[in-house]
Amino acid sequence: MENYPILFATQPSSSTCNSYHLMSHGLFSVSQNEELSNSKDDGGNVERNSRHVGEESSAGRDGGRGEADAFVGNKKREKKERQPQYAFQTRSQVDILDDGYRWRKYGQKAVKDNNFPRSYYRCTYQGCNVKKQVQRLSRDEGVVVTTYEGTHTHPIEKSNDNFEHILTQMQVYSKLNNTSSTFINHMFQ
DNA sequence: CGATTTTGACCCGCGC
DNA sequence: GCGCGGGTCAAAATCG
Ligand SMILES: [Zn+2]
Numbered sequence: 001m002e003n004y005p006i007l008f009a010t011q012p013s014s015s016t017c018n019s020y021h022l023m024s025h026g027l028f029s030v031s032q033n034e035e036l037s038n039s040k041d042d043g044g045n046v047e048r049n050s051r052h053v054g055e056e057s058s059a060g061r062d063g064g065r066g067e068a069d070a071f072v073g074n075k076k077r078e079k080k081e082r083q084p085q086y087a088f089q090t091r092s093q094v095d096i097l098d099d100g101y102r103w104r105k106y107g108q109k110a111v112k113d114n115n116f117p118r119s120y121y122r123c124t125y126q127g128c129n130v131k132k133q134v135q136r137l138s139r140d141e142g143v144v145v146t147t148y149e150g151t152h153t154h155p156i157e158k159s160n161d162n163f164e165h166i167l168t169q170m171q172v173y174s175k176l177n178n179t180s181s182t183f184i185n186h187m188f189q
Numbered sequence: 190c191g192a193t194t195t196t197g198a199c200c201c202g203c204g205c
Numbered sequence: 206g207c208g209c210g211g212g213t214c215a216a217a218a219t220c221g
Contacts, residue, residue, distance in 0.1 A: 103193095104192085104193060104194085105193075105194060105195085106194090106212095106213065106214075106215095107196090107212070107213055107214080108194095108195080108196080109210090109211065109212070109213090111210080111211070112209090112210065112211090118211090118212095120212070120213075124192085124193085133212095190221100191220105191221095192219105192220085192221090193218105193219080193220075193221100194217105194218080194219070194220085195216100195217080195218070195219085196215100196216095196217090196218095197214105197215100197216095198213105198214085198215095198216105199212105199213085199214080199215105200211105200212085200213080200214095201210105201211090201212085201213105202209105202210095202211095203208105203209090203210090204207105204208095204209090204210105205206105205207090205208090205209100
């Protein structure tokens, strides 16, 4: 984390607040991508391993590395589906829109056709597997796309005033888009 | 000192 | 089969 060279606290009304305000006025696009491709069958086996990149053979990690439910051998192939994703894009200068949850960044990759990298976050609550990825369009530096995946299994710990405002705005749009309401539903829960 | 970010390596599905 | 594009891990660095 780099130190923020900006001192927002004393900002007249530009950076911090400004960004959120922009969001309220900016356009909102909510889209829901539910697993459309079921071609997840992949060999159907979780048995990669040998990842000794130097030392440390943490064998046991399955191919996807991550899910280690290689147990209970009978029911294989069942927890692989990506949960529905809810994406919305906003106009903002900061990509860290605090939604009230605590996120731990676990990756950052550059995507093709985009000069800006995409960041991958994961909810830090134990047992909560919600993921989120933040992307910013190279074309429009001001546009940030945030995609959530999964649903939180715990209450929010922070009072998210900002987001509440945003959500309210979104609700307006939800009338047009049925999917938006679903998103909000998952969000607030 | 623990939690989180940084960052390169690795993995995997897909198209060629 | 290989390379590309996208996603994730984990060790080291960094922050609070
Ligand atoms: Zn959570």
